[in-house]
Amino acid sequence: MNQESFVDVLIIGAGPSGLMAANALRHAGVNVRIVDKRATGVAAGQADGMMPRSLEILQSYDLGKDIFEIGTQVHLAAFYNPSKQGDGIELTRRVPNCTIASARYPFGLTLHQGDVEKIFERSMSSMGMCIERPLAPTSIVVSQDDSVLHDPSAYAVKVHLKQPDSESEDEAAEVVNARFVIGTDGARSWTRKALGVALEGAQTDYYWGVIDFVPETDFPDTRNYVAIHTHTGSLMVIPRENDMVRIYVQLDKNALEMDEMGNVDRTKMSADRLLEIAKASFHPFKLDMKDRNEGFKWWTIYRIGQRVASNFSVHERVFLGGDATHTHSPKAAQGMNASMGDTHNLAWKIAQVVHGQADMSLLKTYEFERRQFAQDLILFDKTYATLFCGKPLSEINTDGITHEELYQAYQTFGGFTSGIGICYAPSAITCTSNQGFATGLPVGQRVPPHVFVRMADALAVEIQDMLPANARFKILLFTGDHTRDNYTDDIQHFADTLGDVLTRYQKGRSPDIVTILAGDKDPARILSLPPILRPHWSRVLVDDVDAHRRHPGGGYEKYGIDPSRGAVVVVRPDAYVGAIAPLQEGGVLKGYFDGFLLAQ
């Protein structure tokens, strides 16, 4: 007899994408399990780049300090090109690695994928949850019954799980009935294949080798991101933990030996061989391994594919995310970031539906938002990989790539690669109609960082830290200038609106509001606000310099909010701006929430 169980959400695959989902759902109080077919986590190598927006996201789960404690920050990018003297390479320019001024953490961060996984596991463990492994699905069936599919409380998906190494089919097997399933089981996703979802796109003819080791070198940029172009191929250098670097080496397809399947024959390649190729390209700089006894920490070789899944969900009951939905080159360290971004987008939506707060239609916005992002990612990747892998312009390669072309692309795509520039298109949860009330808070983009001052105690507060990823919508109320004529009326009107919204959707629970006053620090002004706008003293901020003049204020101006009228900003649980409203028109706020929330 198979053991049978019930769960709200089952997650298949415990890489960064699956763990992001598991941690977020558990944090939001959802009954969730996560399984992985591997017996242990990743020990070395694999994805290692964390982009600025990912750092903001992790911080919103209160995991920032863990990440910063172990990660290697990469602040500068150095570009090397063929020396003008014609012998070897030389430095062309060195610039900030993150080109986006509004990034809260303006740098990349490298760390071992296993360390990222451990941070999620530790967080989950503190909530009494762990990865169940090794445990793999053997079948998945989604109900075809409309009445089941339309009932969010129904267990619409049946998954058989089995220990991969168990000999007896029956004994070790388990049948899990799940309301929702998330498949984050990697580029060769079992879930995707089982559901018959296609990967659209193609392989490329770009082959790369990767080696992780501690270098002995007179090359000055081993602690910066480096892009090296030579006449014989391109390289990337990425600093890592414990004085290591990762070097990506472009490989000449014609020099590679293929096996019968047309894949690279790994047995004919070695880490030493990759180092030899890198050495040649580093000339005139010397490059070697610091300690031969230490050897290489990790190495691999791969061909770049550029594909996107045709669907990201089946009936909004099974969702795919991470590498299961998109594969691309590692040139801009997008893999782990895009994967975590998928499930950061998905988790709060499932949580709201599971908790009966939102309509199931909310779940459609996952594919809408993240598949578009994945397609943009592949488009970017094609452009960038072509530039990166192309030969440099020279007398022989008259149609080669100039450094300026690559550098311009690096700058142009900075918003995209940092993750900061992501802008979700209009939908039920992304309403652009009152953008003019807060021109510096583009609807569909994440709330940019700014330091305000907490009114009661003059503590400098980063607004992003007031928007934790707790699966709940937040309201930022910018009250505007309190000396204006209609200030009191505006405030009272909004307080009434908020009261109505809370009654309708939250059974009157205290609001997730941050009230941001204009003007000077004066704690006495807190008490003049209607109580619903100050559920706790810590939720009232002011747009002023802090007590020590280390933060300049200017938040209204930065966010494009006119102090003579103020603004209401609805922030989605993932910290993206969902809607903007005038204080005086309660209907805007009500209309927005009516679009997808359920009255309680």
Add this chain to the structure above:
Amino acid sequence: MNQESFVDVLIIGAGPSGLMAANALRHAGVNVRIVDKRATGVAAGQADGMMPRSLEILQSYDLGKDIFEIGTQVHLAAFYNPSKQGDGIELTRRVPNCTIASARYPFGLTLHQGDVEKIFERSMSSMGMCIERPLAPTSIVVSQDDSVLHDPSAYAVKVHLKQPDSESEDEAAEVVNARFVIGTDGARSWTRKALGVALEGAQTDYYWGVIDFVPETDFPDTRNYVAIHTHTGSLMVIPRENDMVRIYVQLDKNALEMDEMGNVDRTKMSADRLLEIAKASFHPFKLDMKDRNEGFKWWTIYRIGQRVASNFSVHERVFLGGDATHTHSPKAAQGMNASMGDTHNLAWKIAQVVHGQADMSLLKTYEFERRQFAQDLILFDKTYATLFCGKPLSEINTDGITHEELYQAYQTFGGFTSGIGICYAPSAITCTSNQGFATGLPVGQRVPPHVFVRMADALAVEIQDMLPANARFKILLFTGDHTRDNYTDDIQHFADTLGDVLTRYQKGRSPDIVTILAGDKDPARILSLPPILRPHWSRVLVDDVDAHRRHPGGGYEKYGIDPSRGAVVVVRPDAYVGAIAPLQEGGVLKGYFDGFLLAQ
């Protein structure tokens, strides 16, 4: 039979002062034990103020993030005085709580003494150490034999320990033979009394009551430090954890009932009575307890004593620290800070002697430095308490205190109360002879914070974080302008000097050096330094703006160092400037270390 054991250092008393010593010594690899007669730590109340320098010190033990996570930051100070309308009190001014621009953490921080103790205990526990409790000394004998006293490896102190509640004398007793003993057992120190060390000074006629509770009030400054002066007495308000405040209420001696011993009769006083007195002084603001069922978290009543121990050590074998050596009013939250400062000063000295690195004469600097500080503290306390407890100037009190007098004192003593201004007088370890080479780094004061840029990876680095409290001396090498004529000679001369010093005192171990270049970020310049000046790439900084222009550079100018000649700065293990030397004169450095270090 008594059990007999041997230990390098025995600490008696596990309050913040003893725990600071235990944690520091264990961290420095010293064989140390700490005992306390109480069965458990402090559960509520007691000392709760952490001043800016204490925060820097805790950060130097890598405990900053623990403290900040749980502490309540106090950024503003508000002063209330009798209303000019003659009815109740009104706000006179609100200013930054920390008036010292160079503070790295420009605020006070309140937290429950038990929480401070737990942070130390957790740190010790990670090093495999815990407080032994309840365990109390019953006798202490210091050897009178000169040959023993002069031999740092001799076990010169014999202490009998016993569980306070054990019935059988013999069974539970233990004889500990210690090389050194630290007595941090509080104001009524058993150790101090057993050694016959006198407390010099006197009681005052100032009596104070203290209550901790969650207020219900329209007083706007419950999250700031508040000094209130009324015609009937003074009050202080201190914000605490969990929305609590602590209110200090000055009590009229004549209205207090005394017991037969002349002490205040606590049975005739209550927390409710203290709240009633506070309420009267808060007029016209309302003040009450938010939830009567919650009640008071803690309360006490005490008389201020202002005393200093006549000696801080006996033969430099037993040391006294913390409240055992000084008692004073809590008006400027000095108690816990001064106590931790004592043992932060002492621990590295003992560690150096125990490890055979320094001569025993080093230990004499403890009393020299900390007794002077304690005397200064009492002097300050007398002045400040007189102002604070005095009646306000009025038509009746024509010799009363004006707000301006108190406020000026608050500003003037800011350096002292913050702990930042402490300056140790010249001694073997504090050599002022080359101050002109770094006028912004006063010898005897702690190294002020400044953000430099790490050359290899452009990471912004706070110099204080390069000076961890690991019981080792550090050298800051400011190389100066590398385009000057004698740059290469200067650098090589200093590299040779450093080589000699390391050979003599450290058996050639790699140096604790931070090399700070002038000029622009350019990682290629690291490789041009002699290897001894760059034991690891992370130890080379540059005085430049960081990659994101968030930190302005300007360190040479701030520290008063002329780039045309550079400077060598020796930093003591406790992060105080010990000596300054020109690069070209190796003798200065050698002479300094010869004064107290032992050749290996």
